[in-house]
Amino acid sequence: MTHTGWILRAALLAATLAWLPLPTSSFDRYHLVREALLLLACAPLCWMLRRAQLDRIDALVGALLAATIASALLASNAALTARATALTFAGAVIFWSARAHEGVDVERLWAWALGGVVLLAALALLEAHGVIYGLSWPGRAPGSLAGQRNAVAHASLLALPLALRLAEQAGVRRALALGAAALLVATVIVTRTRAAWLVLPLVVVTWIWVRADLAPTLQALAAMAVGIAAGLLPNRLAWRSATPYADTLRGLVDARHGSGLGRVTQLWRSLALVAQAPLLGVGPGNWQVHYPRVARAGDAGFAPYAAFPTARLLTNDWMALLAERGLAALIGALLLAAALARRLWRQRADDAPTTAAALALGVGAAALALLDAVLQTVTPLALVATAMGTAVPRHNPQRESAAPATRRRALAAGLCCAACIAMAAWHAASLTSLAISSSPAARLAELERAARIAPQRSALRLRLARAYVAMDRCDQALPHIGALRRQLPFHAIPQQLARACAAPR
Incomplete structure (x- = not known):
């Protein structure tokens, strides 16, 4: 197995098993570190792709990525958009690299992927x-x-x-x-x-x-x-x-109560976001930002006066794709799925x-x-x-080792590497901020330092704003409230904090 295969192995294990043992209730201690390591692994993979002879399936992945980037340019919350777009970008690089069978032992790579999940x-x-x-x-x-x-x-x-x-x-x-x-x-x-x-x-x-x-x-x-x-x-x-197991079996398709009702309600209400931005959506990762605009009373998945009224992610990938990235991305994803299914079906006699x-x-x-x-x-x-x-795999992987690495290809590969490294560094800053602020007993000075390192962390901004408002220090709370109102313009809590500081004291 060549360098591509080894890097893919490392990327899979990092994406499955990496985590940070921090005293925080944030899921970022599980997800963010994996995203950072996956992006870091994608940097050398980008350079190795400079000789790749891309085909129609690769082009469909590229089209889906292009639709994501186009949607990202119009998004409200740049931080959430950057994170979601970076993950899509990493997935595309991993897919393109895995198709280069010349340097990948399929059974060994699948065994490593399986081994990581089995350990989990x-x-x-x-x-x-x-x-x-x-x-x-x-x-x-x-x-x-x-x-x-x-x-x-x-x-x-x-x-x-x-x-x-x-x-x-x-x-x-x-x-x-x-x-x-x-x-x-x-x-x-x-x-x-x-x-x-x-x-x-x-x-x-x-x-x-x-x-x-x-x-x-x-x-x-x-x-x-x-x-x-x-x-x-x-x-x-x-x-x-x-x-418990009999209860789960009985409620397997129950959409009238509990979490089932909440998910169905979110699904239907999210269609209103599609109507407002049908072509490119509200922006990758921005469903959380815009959902309060369309939520209604009785929505079991929406707590309007909570710090974050919904979860970060919509619990339906297909609807999230449509609401956040629009019809262009959804059509691209469906075409990609159809192309993959067609290709697999045609080659079933060769490797059943x-x-x-x-x-x-x-x-x-x-x-x-x-x-x-x-x-x-x-x-x-x-x-x-x-x-x-x-x-x-691509039809003619032998051509890739002999394909000339033209200046245009080398430039594209270099930009891809730089993008992966930059996004990994941005994730690393968020992780550093998370580590500094993870303790419930962290001092305000430590929280301010963490906010300077990663100003995009809304949860940290909210924590600081609440602390300053509680101490009647609105002059220090207002910068964080302002950042929150820009990041989460349709959420109730930033508006409440702003009113608390504006009220006579």
Whole structure:
């Protein structure tokens, strides 16, 4: 395996397992560090792409990226836009690099990708059974190194087709892959994630249908049956119900109560944002900024007077794509999905095991994207981009080593490298700020220093503004309130803080 393969391995492990053990309730201690490391890994990959002979599928990825950048230029909150655009950019670079089969050993790369997710899932199971503690965000166990159980379930489900593909090897490797499949299914079961429970049968049926071979099918079904049984074993998770798994099964498609109602309401209300900015959307990552404009009373997923009334991400990737990046990006994504499916279907006779796994992975990712925020996060995006890229290699990879690296190509590769390094440095500044301000007992001087390092962090600005208003020091609060009103112009809390400082005292 050449440098490309090794860098892709490192990128996958970083995107799956990296985290910062900070005393903060922010999910950024899980996500932000992975995004920074993935962008850093993309810098050398950009340079290696200077000889790549891009084809129609690569061009469709480029078109989707171009639509994202066009939308970003019109966004309200530049920081949220930069973060979302950087993640899309990294996913594109990973996909383009994975398609260069000349330097990539597919089975080894898939084994490394699977190994990272298996470790993530194994830690979740150990957490569920009380062997280890403290990895998850409070109330989100077993979240392992992903912080919350939904993220672990999504990664486990998306890695399952890789395990099924690697189980078609011989000897010990087959046994290890089947064991990995059982462990991943057990993790999906124990997390009680409804989206993963709904999509698991779809992934398995797709794989069986495309693979159409009795022996590997029976082995895989046996391994998954063991995983289901293991997932239902008694554990030490503090569920509120005495029959948690039966409750999840009964409420699998319930959209009238609880989180199901909240997600459906958000979905329908977000259509109003599409009507207001149909072509390019409200900007990558800016759904959180604009949703208060269209939210209504009774919205279970909206708390108008909370510090942040919604989660950062809309729990539907397809609607997020449409609302944030517009019809242009959605059409580009659909064309890309169709091109990938067509290419995989046409090559199924040449490599049925890989094709079956890739199609099952693609179907699983598309279905999960309808039910939760999946490809808006770093681990699933890196996993899907790598696996799909290796499954649809370019037709003539031999030409790439001999292709001339013209000045134009070298300039484009250099700009790509510089962009990755700049975005990684910007993420590193946010991480430094997060580390400085992570303690609940941090002094105001420390918080001010953290805000100077990363002025785009709205949560930190809000913390400082509230502290100064409480101490009747509005002269120091107003700069932070002003920044908040620019970053979150439709949120209620910055307006309340501004009124508090304007009121007679």
